Amino acid sequence: MTTATTSAAPRGAATPARLAERRLAPATGHAPAAGSERRDGTTRLLGAWQAHQSARLAEHLAHHGPPVLPPPRACGWADLLARLVADAGLTGRGGAGFPTSAKLAAAARAGERRWLVVDGLEGEPESAKDRVLLQCAPHLVLDGAELVAAALGADRITVCVAADQGATATAVHRAATERERTALAPVPVELARPPARFLAGEESALVNWLRCGTALPTFRPDKAVPLAIGRRTMLVHNAETLAHVALVARHGAKWFRHAGTADAPGTTLVTVSGAVARPGVVEVELGTPIDTIVAAAKPTATVHAVLVGGRGGTWLGTNDMGTPLAPRALRERGAAVGAGILVALPAEACGVAEIARMATAMAAESAGQCGPCVFGLPAIADDLRRLAAAAAPSGPGSRSGIGADPDLGTRLQRRLGAVTGRGACRHPDGVVRMVRSGLAVFADDVARHGTGRPCTAATPVAGPARDAATRWQT
Amino acid sequence: MSELRLTVDPVACDAFGFCAELLPEIVGLDEWGYPVVAPGEAVPPHLAKLARQAARSCPRQAVILTVG
Numbered sequence: 001m002t003t004a005t006t007s008a009a010p011r012g013a014a015t016p017a018r019l020a021e022r023r024l025a026p027a028t029g030h031a032p033a034a035g036s037e038r039r040d041g042t043t044r045l046l047g048a049w050q051a052h053q054s055a056r057l058a059e060h061l062a063h064h065g066p067p068v069l070p071p072p073r074a075c076g077w078a079d080l081l082a083r084l085v086a087d088a089g090l091t092g093r094g095g096a097g098f099p100t101s102a103k104l105a106a107a108a109r110a111g112e113r114r115w116l117v118v119d120g121l122e123g124e125p126e127s128a129k130d131r132v133l134l135q136c137a138p139h140l141v142l143d144g145a146e147l148v149a150a151a152l153g154a155d156r157i158t159v160c161v162a163a164d165q166g167a168t169a170t171a172v173h174r175a176a177t178e179r180e181r182t183a184l185a186p187v188p189v190e191l192a193r194p195p196a197r198f199l200a201g202e203e204s205a206l207v208n209w210l211r212c213g214t215a216l217p218t219f220r221p222d223k224a225v226p227l228a229i230g231r232r233t234m235l236v237h238n239a240e241t242l243a244h245v246a247l248v249a250r251h252g253a254k255w256f257r258h259a260g261t262a263d264a265p266g267t268t269l270v271t272v273s274g275a276v277a278r279p280g281v282v283e284v285e286l287g288t289p290i291d292t293i294v295a296a297a298k299p300t301a302t303v304h305a306v307l308v309g310g311r312g313g314t315w316l317g318t319n320d321m322g323t324p325l326a327p328r329a330l331r332e333r334g335a336a337v338g339a340g341i342l343v344a345l346p347a348e349a350c351g352v353a354e355i356a357r358m359a360t361a362m363a364a365e366s367a368g369q370c371g372p373c374v375f376g377l378p379a380i381a382d383d384l385r386r387l388a389a390a391a392a393p394s395g396p397g398s399r400s401g402i403g404a405d406p407d408l409g410t411r412l413q414r415r416l417g418a419v420t421g422r423g424a425c426r427h428p429d430g431v432v433r434m435v436r437s438g439l440a441v442f443a444d445d446v447a448r449h450g451t452g453r454p455c456t457a458a459t460p461v462a463g464p465a466r467d468a469a470t471r472w473q474t
Numbered sequence: 475m476s477e478l479r480l481t482v483d484p485v486a487c488d489a490f491g492f493c494a495e496l497l498p499e500i501v502g503l504d505e506w507g508y509p510v511v512a513p514g515e516a517v518p519p520h521l522a523k524l525a526r527q528a529a530r531s532c533p534r535q536a537v538i539l540t541v542g
Contacts, residue, residue, distance in 0.1 A: 219485045221513070221538060370484035371508035379505075418504045424485045 044259070044267050045243050046283050049136040054171040057178040060139035067143035068249035069186060070150050077151035078108035085245060087253035089265040094119055094201070094238030095309075095339040097327055100245065103235070107152055110226045111233040114154035116187075117210065118145050120161050120168065120239040121194060121201030123365075124310040126341045129269035130239045131168040132281040134161065137243065138175035142189060144242030147249055149187040154235065157189045160206060162196035169193060198311075198365035202425050203227065203236045205367070210234075216367045217425035238339075240269050261287035264326035268337065272297040274307075274344035284325065286337070291321040294344050301346035305441050309338025311358050312430020315351070317441040334437060351442025352449050355435055356384035362431045373428045376419035380435060383412040390449045409450065478517040479540045480525055482509050486536035493528040493537050497521060501528075514540070 049055050070077040086101035122130045134141055149157050161169045169191060176189040194200045200215040207227045209215040227234040248256045257265040264286035273279040276297035284293055290306055305315050314335035323329050330336055345354060363377035386405055416436060419428040439446055489507040499521060502510040517525045529537040
């Protein structure tokens with residue numbers, strides 16, 4: 001396992017032996033077959049590079065070998081690539097976890113002209129994996145992008161990096177310039193800088209921004225109809241997904257399946273934050289237990305719960321922390337791998353204060369387009385802040401707790417039901433998932449607040465004590 | 475047998491509420507006045523005329539009727 005963050009200090013060279021020693025094993029089955037795996041299963045994407053260092057083209061080619069590209073005027077590469085990616089079992093790493101092969105096949109069927117968009121926006125504040133990948137290994141992402149573009153006949157590649165990620169944009173720009181002078185650039189690569197907003201990386205918002213400069217999701221009655229700008233069919237792929245495509249093309253589907261589990265093959269980048277001494281981006285095999293990943297980041301306190309999948313994700317309590325990081329196991333607990341975000345909440349923090357703080361931030365990140373999201377999310381956030389404040393220190397006779405607002409519980413539940421599935425995008429659904437799972441996992445905290453008893457963390461979210469609520473975050 | 479289906483475009487909708495007024499049988503309102511209706515909700519044949527009226531009269535043209 002290798003750590004590389006924008007904030008972490010550069011570490012010593014990651015030798016294969018050191019990495020092997022620190023590698024994480026999946027929870028079930030499928031240990032890499034001895035001898036057949038040249039590189040460690042957890043060092044495929046980032047292993048060769050150090051934090052703060054961007055691989056130059058020569059270094060990249062020396063490490064990974066030449067990229068796979070269709071020969072000029074080749075036919076049938078779209079099908080070939082879709083089949084290869086299907087055999088590998090690669091799923092999108094941007095959050096939705098949709099099979100990459102299905103996306104490729106749908107784009108191959110639609111229209112004549114195509115435009116490939118590399119989504120490196122990661123609007124989730126708790127995610128850093130795409131920017132770390134684009135900074136450390138930009139050529140691997142570009143290998144994948146050029147292969148997909150050439151195979152599907154796309155005549156444009158646009159790499160999207162958020163407006164506030166200067167270092168990442170510099171790395172991508174330098175890599176694209178390096179490639180321009182070689183035969184590796186079959187399709188022109190351009191860099192775009194959409195605004196650094198939570199929703200800007202949502203597929204339809206990104207396409208809308210490229211079309212007209214407005215980074216807002218659009219309403220799509222039929223999601224099976226591919227996004228398009230003019231006569232170009234738009235293909236939006238997450239940056240990490242394309243890096244995996246580049247490696248699958250080099251080493252084959254069987255190689256890809258040496259890591260991970262049978263139904264969740266391969267490795268994935270995970271961003272670990274919260275109450276840990278070593279926050280950052282790690283590459284793990286799918287199927288690695290979540291508590292193992294968190295333990296490797298050196299928790300600074302007893303971890304009370306882990307938020308899986310970011311602010312639109314799911315809280316897992318102590319009993320579920322051993323769940324493998326894999327779609328099926330997580331689905332059974334109402335969670336998903338998402339964009340690989342893990343936030344560790346220490347026992348001394350108040351879960352209610354935390355979900356109130358996150359719901360408030362998510363309400364502010366609404367695109368402001370759909371009524372249920374515009375009015376519902378602030379209302380939900382307000383209910384949660386009331387719940388969190390209910391146990392704020394109060395003098396005798398002061399009205400606090402449920403006594404002050406007897407409808408709070410039922411109102412909050414009704415509102416959570418009222419916003420689900422009613423937006424043009426899934427933003428409100430994610431907030432509801434995060435809040436509902438939080439209310440279940442932090443049931444003790446909720447009960448304590450509900451009766452107006454002092455919260456152990458005593459951290460009302462609004463007001464000067466806010467720092468106390470976020471102090472554990474590094 | 476093709477059915478008339480009703481969808482509200484949540485981006486276009488500005489909570490005028492005409493659809494809920496005309497079609498209380500299938501369109502409800504939430505506490506903020508926005509219509510609550512499943513996307514592609516089937517319109518019973520006897521309400522088809524009112525559904526067309528709702529689509530025509532929506533000031534934001536947010537009521538989408540499809541056949542299928």
